[in-house]
């Protein structure tokens with residue numbers, strides 16, 4: 687069965703999400719230090735980064751958790767506000783796609799139905815897409831908001847296929863996560879492609895993706 691559609695993951699597959707989080711987080715730390723927080727910058731970043739892994743990268747109160755952890759006081763509002771403002775300011779400029787993403791999407795759109803399936807909530811997903819100028823690149827965008835279920839459950843993929851009247855073997859799923867992209871998609875009978883540049887480590891699994899790519903431009907080699 688030929689591939690008709692490509693389901694792309696967003697963060698760490700199309701958007702360099704970790705870079706964006708790293709730059710924004712470092713800016714927040716600099717600002718909090720300027721406002722009186724006493725901590726070594728590198729140590730602070732390590733702690734904050736671990737908190738992201740512990741509580742999720744979409745956690746809205748991560749700086750509060752960070753302040754609680756490093757100073758025992760999550761209610762130091764002067765420091766907190768400095769961190770939040772610096773984070774927001776840096777975020778605008780830090781968000782970017784991996785090189786050549788838009789070019790690859792333009793090429794693929796001539797032949798395939800391009801779909802975005804992300805675990806980010808709808809507003810965040812659309813803000814990120816719009817920030818990098820990708821808001822018109824997909825025929826459909828499916829976010830956490832529609833089903834309330836994460837991709838690891840397989841539900842967002844099933845929902846997208848049902849909506850678009852696609853069969854599993856007509857879809858290629860491209861993503862950087864074994865647990866959220868490759869494993870659920872493979873279980874559903876979809877074709878899978880692991881984006882190994884996404885920087886997620888320790889992704890051991892018995893399941894093997896159909897393809898692996900080291901840069902986004904390699905997708906075209908698989909398909910064309």
Ligand SMILES: [Mg+2]
Pocket residue numbers: 695696697698699861862863884
């Ligand atoms: Mg991802």
